[in-house]
Amino acid sequence: MEMNQYLSIFIDESKEHLQHLNETLLMLENENENISLVNEVFRSAHTLKGMAATMGYENMATLTHEMENLLDLVRNQKRKVTTDLMDTIFKSVDLLEKMLELIINDGNDHLDASDIILQLQEISSGKKSEQKQKISTKESSGQSDVCLFNDYEITVLLQSIESGYEIFQVEINLSKESVLKSARAYMVFRETEQHGEILKSIPTVEEIENEQFDSHFTMILISKVDQETIKNEIMNISEIEMVKITSIPKDKLLQSKDQTEEKEAPQTTKINNEPNNQNTNTAKIGGKTIRVDIERLDELMNLFSELIIDRGRFEQLADELRHGELQDTVEHMSRITSNLQNIILNLRMVPIEQVFNRFPRMVRDLAKDLNKQVRLNIIGAETELDRTVIDEIGDPLVHLLRNAVDHGLEEANERIMKHKPEVGEITLRAYHSGNNVFIEVSEDGKGINRQEVLNKAIEKNIISVEEGKNLTDQQVYHLLFSSGFSTAKKVSDISGRGVGLDVVKTKIESLGGTVSIESELDKGTKFLIQLPLTLSIISAMLVVIGSEKYAIPLSSIIETAIFKEKEIMYAHKQQVIDFRGRIVPLISLKGILAIPETKRVENDDVSVVIVRKGDKMAGLIVDSFIGQQEIVLKSLGTYLANVFAISGATILGDGQVALIIDTNALIK
Amino acid sequence: MEKTADNKTKEIKVIVFRLDTEEYGVDVQQVKSIERMEHITRVPNTPNFVKGVINLRGVIIPIIDLRSRFGIEENVYGESTRIIIVHVEEMEVGLIVDAANDVIDISEGQIEPPPKVVGGVEAVYLRGVAKLPERLLIMLNLDKVLNSEEMKQIAKFGE
Numbered sequence: 001m002e003m004n005q006y007l008s009i010f011i012d013e014s015k016e017h018l019q020h021l022n023e024t025l026l027m028l029e030n031e032n033e034n035i036s037l038v039n040e041v042f043r044s045a046h047t048l049k050g051m052a053a054t055m056g057y058e059n060m061a062t063l064t065h066e067m068e069n070l071l072d073l074v075r076n077q078k079r080k081v082t083t084d085l086m087d088t089i090f091k092s093v094d095l096l097e098k099m100l101e102l103i104i105n106d107g108n109d110h111l112d113a114s115d116i117i118l119q120l121q122e123i124s125s126g127k128k129s130e131q132k133q134k135i136s137t138k139e140s141s142g143q144s145d146v147c148l149f150n151d152y153e154i155t156v157l158l159q160s161i162e163s164g165y166e167i168f169q170v171e172i173n174l175s176k177e178s179v180l181k182s183a184r185a186y187m188v189f190r191e192t193e194q195h196g197e198i199l200k201s202i203p204t205v206e207e208i209e210n211e212q213f214d215s216h217f218t219m220i221l222i223s224k225v226d227q228e229t230i231k232n233e234i235m236n237i238s239e240i241e242m243v244k245i246t247s248i249p250k251d252k253l254l255q256s257k258d259q260t261e262e263k264e265a266p267q268t269t270k271i272n273n274e275p276n277n278q279n280t281n282t283a284k285i286g287g288k289t290i291r292v293d294i295e296r297l298d299e300l301m302n303l304f305s306e307l308i309i310d311r312g313r314f315e316q317l318a319d320e321l322r323h324g325e326l327q328d329t330v331e332h333m334s335r336i337t338s339n340l341q342n343i344i345l346n347l348r349m350v351p352i353e354q355v356f357n358r359f360p361r362m363v364r365d366l367a368k369d370l371n372k373q374v375r376l377n378i379i380g381a382e383t384e385l386d387r388t389v390i391d392e393i394g395d396p397l398v399h400l401l402r403n404a405v406d407h408g409l410e411e412a413n414e415r416i417m418k419h420k421p422e423v424g425e426i427t428l429r430a431y432h433s434g435n436n437v438f439i440e441v442s443e444d445g446k447g448i449n450r451q452e453v454l455n456k457a458i459e460k461n462i463i464s465v466e467e468g469k470n471l472t473d474q475q476v477y478h479l480l481f482s483s484g485f486s487t488a489k490k491v492s493d494i495s496g497r498g499v500g501l502d503v504v505k506t507k508i509e510s511l512g513g514t515v516s517i518e519s520e521l522d523k524g525t526k527f528l529i530q531l532p533l534t535l536s537i538i539s540a541m542l543v544v545i546g547s548e549k550y551a552i553p554l555s556s557i558i559e560t561a562i563f564k565e566k567e568i569m570y571a572h573k574q575q576v577i578d579f580r581g582r583i584v585p586l587i588s589l590k591g592i593l594a595i596p597e598t599k600r601v602e603n604d605d606v607s608v609v610i611v612r613k614g615d616k617m618a619g620l621i622v623d624s625f626i627g628q629q630e631i632v633l634k635s636l637g638t639y640l641a642n643v644f645a646i647s648g649a650t651i652l653g654d655g656q657v658a659l660i661i662d663t664n665a666l667i668k
Numbered sequence: 669m670e671k672t673a674d675n676k677t678k679e680i681k682v683i684v685f686r687l688d689t690e691e692y693g694v695d696v697q698q699v700k701s702i703e704r705m706e707h708i709t710r711v712p713n714t715p716n717f718v719k720g721v722i723n724l725r726g727v728i729i730p731i732i733d734l735r736s737r738f739g740i741e742e743n744v745y746g747e748s749t750r751i752i753i754v755h756v757e758e759m760e761v762g763l764i765v766d767a768a769n770d771v772i773d774i775s776e777g778q779i780e781p782p783p784k785v786v787g788g789v790e791a792v793y794l795r796g797v798a799k800l801p802e803r804l805l806i807m808l809n810l811d812k813v814l815n816s817e818e819m820k821q822i823a824k825f826g827e
Contacts (some may be wrong), residue, residue, distance in 0.1 A: 306726040595711040639730045644713040657709040
């Protein structure tokens with residue numbers, strides 16, 4: 001089969017549809033009367049079915065087909081949106097996601113879906129929900145059965161009553177042993193039709209023909225014949241277990257008409273909203289966009305990086321030659337490449353929505369598991385980030401959100417005792433600021449208990465009692481990032497196995513970012529992540545040490561300064577300087593990078609680059625500064641992975657390689 | 669049996685290079701290019717045989733001195749010194765050799781298992797020895813020479 005070329009499109013689109021399903025279902029859960037949402041869910045399921053069938057993924061097609069059947073009933077208002085129904089559909093979506101995963105990895109969708117399909121069928125046929133509904137019907141004085149009529153039907157029924165007809169609700173139970181249920185039902189229909197007109201049946205005639213019902217069905221009959229006659233005629237058919245006929249009086253119909261009208265009133269407002277929704281949706285899907293393989297973008301980026309290196313070379317040559325026209329041209333080229341750089345970097349930017357949009361579902365499930373009530377607010381989902389960062393940031397955020405739900409938020413009764421709203425609030429917020437992207441995960445939970453953290457840290461031998469006394473709150477919170485730390489009193493399988501926050505921190509730092517904590521007792525906690533916009537082209541300070549050139553990322557530099565030799569002091573055999581009233585340790589790069597000694601120029605000045613990591617600082621001693629430059633980050637390759645204090649390399653204007661110093665490794 | 673017979677007659681192209689007094693060979697399929705000596709940027713805190721990295725048409729390539737790798741006394745680089753860029757799986761590495769002078773065809777059948785030590789090189793790094801008329805070619809096992817696991821071990825000792 002020449003389906004391979006379509007496979008990646010199929011996967012992409014299926015992912016989108018599944019995501020859309022999840023989002024819409026979550027909305028539907030909150031406004032379960034909103035038929036336009038049901039329609040959307042139906043359409044997504046329908047499209048998925050079509051695509052899966054075309055690609056030959058039978059299991060996926062069957063499952064979506066069953067979902068479609070059930071959703072069709074819902075949108076025709078024959079089934080209500082119940083928790084049961086929602087859970088089953090959520091489970092189906094989960095299974096679909098697993099199937100897609102399997103398709104991506106193994107190329108097949110061989111997952112057993114029979115359980116879910118059975119559940120879907122049960123709900124469709126009314127075995128589950130109908131029975132439940134009936135119980136509630138009886139409790140609520142039998143009204144809701146009548147609610148099954150729509151406006152048009154009620155009008156028809158009322159007119160019939162006025163013309164002297166009677167309305168019967170005929171409930172039939174077929175014998176459980178019956179093999180030909182639809183045939184028996186057909187006989188019932190034929191018999192009944194001789195006495196009057198069947199307005200509708202539940203389940204529908206099509207469903208009964210397809211045997212998509214258990215053994216129970218209901219008909220609404222308009223007739224002039226009396227109940228007993230009809231009942232006896234039907235009972236004459238074999239394998240009928242029970243016939244129950246009730247007359248529906250006029251006032252009941254009128255009552256239900258009022259109800260449907262009442263019910264429809266809020267619905268119309270929702271329908272009014274619908275066009276807007278659809279507009280935004282179509283704009284999203286039908287906009288002027290094309291799909292491009294990420295590898296092509298990477299290739300474009302690589303080629304452009306080479307151009308940047310050549311630009312550097314040109315600039316250098318033009319300066320040396322001092323040729324006016326050449327200098328002008330080079331300058332023009334520089335401007336154009338800067339623009340080009342912006343465009344290319346933007347191409348690789350993806351809205352963080354991609355990562356965020358799986359969270360509502362995750363938080364919902366978590367909250368359900370933990371029996372907590374949680375509302376998740378997402379702000380700034382349109383914020384864009386480099387593709388590479390997007391791919392990596394998901395896991396740390398999952399961790400932080402799990403933490404927030406599990407450890408951050410209190411249980412409902414505890415919240416009530418503290419006079420807080422019963423529903424805990426988690427806010428996920430992303431925004432741009434300067435050359436950075438910030439992501440906040442905050443909740444209005446119990447906050448971090450300083451003493452609890454300290455006790456734990458002391459118990460785990462991370463710090464001593466003495467050390468603990470002098471720590472600022474910030475420093476105490478940072479203990480949470482130490483490996484082997486967990487403050488949760490009871491270990492749950494959600495989080496709190498002592499791994500987690502340290503992994504989060506490591507991951508974010510590996511992306512060139514930082515993470516900090518703000519917290520107030522009983523008010524809540526906020527995790528703030530700061531990330532660079534892009535990872536491939538960065539601004540750096542070039543410095544000379546001995547005969548070698550190195551690059552130090554500008555993002556970690558506070559400033560460069562020149563000190564006199566005599567300003568250097570010693571504390572515990574460590575060289576330090578007084579930088580704006582703060583004692584900053586000095587690090588000799590010459591020593592750490594084992595740079596061969598060159599002839600020393602007699603000079604009293606010491607050039608220092610002040611760098612920071614979190615709130616710690618250090619001064620790196622260099623021989624001289626070259627200046628600031630945009631550099632293209634390149635890896636040293638797998639052979640030289642994990643070289644101490646070196647995070648990568650870049651190619652300078654003269655074609656030589658300069659190594660990039662990893663200042664994070666230097667500050668302890 | 670038939671298969672081995674096939675293998676024995678299979679011809680392979682081999683890049684021949686010199687290290688000290690011995691001649692070595694690597695399968696041409698593993699060689700990307702042969703470069704003249706150029707400026708190498710030293711990478712600190714790496715084993716002694718890692719000489720640093722070069723910029724090869726926009727790609728950063730680590731360079732190792734093969735003499736030093738095999739524990740042969742290092743030599744001053746001269747006119748004939750070459751860097752052979754080889755690749756093993758995803759990894760690209762440049763090997764500094766004393767000279768690269770030939771490409772020849774040999775058949776698999778000519779390669780015999782290596783003796784314990786040839787020209788000071790331990791047998792683990794060797795694929796075998798090819799006996800050619802009037803010359804002996806030591807075939808390298810690049811997977812072993814460029815074993816990155818071993819690199820990590822060495823890097824740890826260096827710290």
